[in-house]
Amino acid sequence: GQNIDQPTEMTATEGAIVQINCTYQTSGFNGLFWYQQHAGEAPTFLSYNVLDGLEEKGRFSSFLSRSKGYSYLLLKELQMKDSASYLCAVKGSFNDYKLSFGAGTTVTVRA
């Protein structure tokens, strides 16, 4: 089966940095996605990693280590609007198109 773990909640101060970790144990690996979901809204795509290393997109960066089954999403210069749930999702082997999601990490940004 697929097992995706991420912390339930994190709190940080406006302007700070927060790192959300995601560990996974899956049968096969064909990429890892991060989504952001504000309360009552659709999950929106943030990043995709399939090779090891760091992908940077403005204030958000995502890292992947396939050998360790580990990823993190780094949020820099936190803003109040970054308060949301962050979902880690793993795609299995090429022939297994389904995404396996973690339960999400709720990030609260305080002034």
Added chain:
Amino acid sequence: ETGVTQTPRHLVMGMTNKKSLKCEQHLGHNAMYWYKQSAKKPLELMFVYNFKEQTENNSVPSRFSPECPNSSHLFLHLHTLQPEDSALYLCASSQDQNSNQPQHFGDGTRLSIL
């Protein structure tokens, strides 16, 4: 983003009612998905359609019945639901089911079963 639109946004129904959820995507995608999202739990995949053909039924009870008349529209027909079916139901679409392009989600239908 208005790429994937779901209606209604909220639905309250009794256990004996019949209702339908609607999803429409304007992205030219060929795969569409239904997910169930319950509080503090991972998204659960329910059904997948790829080029209008159902390719996945993730052991979903028969009280949930999907319909995909074309690649742009997806329905979820509901009847004789149980209180534990109360959840957020999310629709998503992607280029096709095997693509590594991200899935695009709608805002969901918040379903409450009385």
